[in-house]
Amino acid sequence: MSAALTLSPAQVTALRAALDSADYTLDSVTALLGAEVLESLRAGSFAGALHRFAKLPASPLKTLCALFYLGAPVTRDELQTTFTQLTPEELTAAGVLRANNSYFSAAVSLNPVTIADGHNRESGAYSWWLFSDLDDHLRKEAVSDDHVMGVGGATRSLISQLPPLKVATAADIGTGCGVVAFHLAKRAAKVVATDLSSRTLNFAQVNAQLNEIVNIEFRAGDLFAPLGAERFDLLASNPPFVINPAGESALSYRSTQEPGDALVARFTKQLPGYLNNEGRAVALLSWENYWGKNFADRPTAWLEQSVKQFGSAWVIERDRVNPLAYAKMWARDGGVQLGTAASEKLQRSYLDDFEKREVSTVSFGSLHLQNGGQKPVLHVAEVRSPYGDPQKLGSAIDAAFRTGSRITGLSDSEILESRLMLAAGVKEQRLHKPGEADPQEIWFAATLPFLQQYPAGTATAAMLGASDGELSVGQIAGALADIFEVEPEALATELCTVVRELAYTGLFTVAP
Structure with a gap:
């Protein structure tokens, strides 16, 4: 087993003071190294950083960057200037540094x-x-x-x-x-x-x-x-959702020795039982898809019983990869260089294991779960559009989840009684042929939770445009039926279907 950190509370306090005094923040590091150099370092290219370092005057921030960004050796004097309340020997004994003759380097990041x-x-x-x-x-x-x-x-x-x-x-x-x-x-x-x-x-x-x-x-x-x-x-x-091929050792931070996605299945089935009433859960998931089966089959099987008992769930599939792509991804993630004998052996183990168990693809995504509240609803969806602003994403997904769970559990008559409110930031886009008044195509563009455009017919566009929380869907449908001179009941049914289809998009919420 690798060494643990043995910093005492007093040493942690002294370390915090040194980091704070050096202004060791991401903004300061970026300013010192430059954004392009910093990105190159993360990709394993040191030339730009070494070239820049040669021109920088000595400072505690430079020493910290040398240690933890370049992995470069530093002198005792540089360390003592940076960590004024800690000796290099203390930091070495605590597992933070390694000693090499008269120099010291980082033992951890x-x-x-x-x-x-x-x-x-x-x-x-x-x-x-x-x-x-x-x-x-x-x-x-x-x-x-x-x-x-x-x-x-x-x-x-x-x-x-x-x-x-x-x-x-x-x-x-x-x-x-x-x-x-x-x-x-x-x-x-x-x-x-x-x-x-x-x-x-x-x-x-x-x-x-x-x-x-x-x-x-x-x-x-x-x-x-x-x-x-x-x-x-x-x-x-x-959770450690990475599939570990049979016969290969598992890396505990990402996988276990349990076969296939067995750990994720166990995790997902047990999760709802650890939430209070109205409790919420968010988790990252990965699951196997078998030959001839749908991507939604496994998460549905894991969750359908607990959802009936506890509440609502939304599984968002963000990506799906074939066995070879999966094997290459996780061989590289573990630090095994592609093209080496070790990498080839690991990839073959993956491919053999997937073929034996008839795995066609592997899905990646997230799970949102709520205990109690609305009628139990399980919604599994494929979404490839990028997420929106990460600083606003949590609120947007929470609103979309609540709206989707609520709408999906409503009858047509209940939807028609609901008052919708178009979400902030939603834009309507129309494509016109020059000289023609009527649009050829209409889309509603959302920025949260997903950067995605949703096509809309004329009636749908009019309904969403009128959704400001004042009128119910039924009232809007009645007014539009008069305007378009169509059968009111048929239009109402059509709009109820549209509302259900768009319930999880974040385009609208339900007014209280």
Whole structure:
């Protein structure tokens, strides 16, 4: 097992003071290195940074960047100027640095990160200092079985989808470096964060101390086991959903030895039982699709029974890849260089395993779950359009989920009695042939939660345009029937169908 961090509370306080004094923030690092150089570093190219570093005067910020962005050795004098209350030997003994003759280098990564989160109404983001194992461009080797990952795209996506609620209790299942729990800690009075790896929990606890977060309780154990009989108002998780081919060792931060997507199935089935009444959950999921089957089959099978018992669920499939693409993706993610013998062996293991179990594709997406409230509804949808502004995404998905769950459970007569309100930012676009008054095509363009255009007929466009919360759908349908000189009941039925089809798009909400 790799070493843990052994910083004492006093040392963490001294480290925080050094980082703060050096202004070790993402904005300052970007200003020092330049955005283009910083992007090149993340891709593993050091030439631009080394060229720029040669011209920079000595400073604590430069030393921190040399350590944690370039992985470069620094001198004792540079360290003592930067960490005025800590000696290089203390940082080495604590697992932060490595000693090499008269120089020292980073043993772990320590990065300033800023993550979009609509819960922060002032800036739309939160900033943290986070310990993790060495970033990919610094490690230059395959990851260890107990690797502690930093902040990746999946983590950012999960956080941006969290509803900006204020709740009493929250839980983070599979906390990793702890950052999802930190965002929950801004929403909840009490947070429980779990992880199977004791080393990962060590990093998460140190990160919490470094960022002065005191309302998280860290517990070791498999998925929900550490929660016991507790229930929560808000639950988030990026579980280890990566499929591990039979016979290959699993990397604990992303996968288990359970076959295929068995862990995700177990997680998804158990999740609803850990929510309070009106509780919400957001999780990232991945699932297998078998030959001749629909992409919605497996999440539907996992959730249909619990949805009937507990509430509503919305599964959003964001991507679907074939076995070869999946094999290449996760071989590379683990630090195995493509084209090597190790990579070829791992990819063949994936392909053999998928073929044996008749897996045709693998889906990636997210799950939104609400306990109680409206009539139970399970909605599984394929959405390829990009998400909108991550600083507003959580609110937009929350509104779309509530609207979709509510509308889907209504009869035609109940929809006709509902008053809709067009969402802010929605635009109507019309395509005209020059010289003709009537449009050839009409679209409604949304910016949240998805950047997507929705085609609309004349009646639909008129109905949405009139949806300001004053008139019911039925009243609008009656007025349009007179204008278009069509059968009122037929138009009402048509508009009810349209309202259901657009319920999860975020184009409108239902007025109270």
